[in-house]
Amino acid sequence: MTFTSDTKSIVVGGTSGIGKAVVNAVRERAGTVVAVSRSTGLDVSDDAAVAAYFDNQGPVDHVIFTAGSFAPGGAVAELTIDDAKQAFDVKFWGSIATAKAAAKYIKPGGTITLTSGFLARRTVPGTYVKTAMNAAIEATTKILAKELAPIRVNVVSPGLTDTDAYAGMDQPARTSMLDRAAATLPAGKVGSAGDLAQGYLFAIDNPFVTGAVIDIDGGALIN
Ligand SMILES: NC(=O)c1ccc[n+]([C@@H]2O[C@H](COP(=O)([O-])OP(=O)(O)OC[C@H]3O[C@@H](n4cnc5c(N)ncnc54)[C@H](OP(=O)(O)O)[C@@H]3O)[C@@H](O)[C@H]2O)c1
Numbered sequence: 001m002t003f004t005s006d007t008k009s010i011v012v013g014g015t016s017g018i019g020k021a022v023v024n025a026v027r028e029r030a031g032t033v034v035a036v037s038r039s040t041g042l043d044v045s046d047d048a049a050v051a052a053y054f055d056n057q058g059p060v061d062h063v064i065f066t067a068g069s070f071a072p073g074g075a076v077a078e079l080t081i082d083d084a085k086q087a088f089d090v091k092f093w094g095s096i097a098t099a100k101a102a103a104k105y106i107k108p109g110g111t112i113t114l115t116s117g118f119l120a121r122r123t124v125p126g127t128y129v130k131t132a133m134n135a136a137i138e139a140t141t142k143i144l145a146k147e148l149a150p151i152r153v154n155v156v157s158p159g160l161t162d163t164d165a166y167a168g169m170d171q172p173a174r175t176s177m178l179d180r181a182a183a184t185l186p187a188g189k190v191g192s193a194g195d196l197a198q199g200y201l202f203a204i205d206n207p208f209v210t211g212a213v214i215d216i217d218g219g220a221l222i223n
């Protein structure tokens with residue numbers, strides 16, 4: 001896909017981590033890119049606000065959704081359903097609200113790229129909210145790719161990536177968690193936000209890719 005001075009991209013969740021790296025990568029190309037999140041005034045769990053946001057933005061070429069890294073951990077029997085629902089409200093329903101609202105305005109040749117996570121297809125006790133949410137996003141991406149064609153719709157599935165999503169951990173615990181993961185992953189490293197950004201650019205650039213789940217996980221799913 002060629003970027004021209006008229007190309008407009010919107011990164012929902014583009015103020016931090018992977019989304020911010022996508023914004024920086026797209027910014028090196030022609031056209032404009034907008035980063036949006038709660039800190040710029042949009043909470044994606046409010047679907048009316050998402051619809052109004054895209055109504056206000058008008059025609060757009062590429063929409064990337066990376067918002068909402070938080071999901072509570074815990075066994076199905078222990079977690080409250082309210083806590084699980086809150087995570088779904090942001091990442092799952094936010095993705096759907098964004099795709100639905102943006103689709104009306106995507107220009108010919110345009111794309112939507114969502115985000116899941118390697119736990120979508122990994123069975124790890126205590127992570128069911130992430131597994132369910134990310135699996136639901138991957139399944140719905142394929143439906144969207146058919147329903148919204150010729151808009152191309154894809155999903156990038158990150159593995160462990162060092163971003164502000166882990167800013168709540170104290171530094172020694174964060175470093176040791178990342179080092180342990182790097183030592184066990186076939187790629188020998190955890191992801192950087194820049195590693196992940198390349199996946200979104202691939203989904204945007206390759207005109208033959210739609211309905212795809214793009215795994216960028218250091219080999220987590222073959223481990
Ligand atoms: N990092 C990893 O290891 C990893 C692994 C697997 C999957 N992923 C997935 O990759 C995506 C990006 O993760 P990340 O590590 O880049 O996270 P991050 O650094 O925490 O960034 C999350 C972004 O989402 C925005 N956001 C959160 N709640 C929002 C809301 N209600 N409405 C609008 N925006 C909201 C945040 O901005 P505001 O606070 O301003 O709203 C921020 O820009 C997430 O879907 C995450 O699940 C990450």
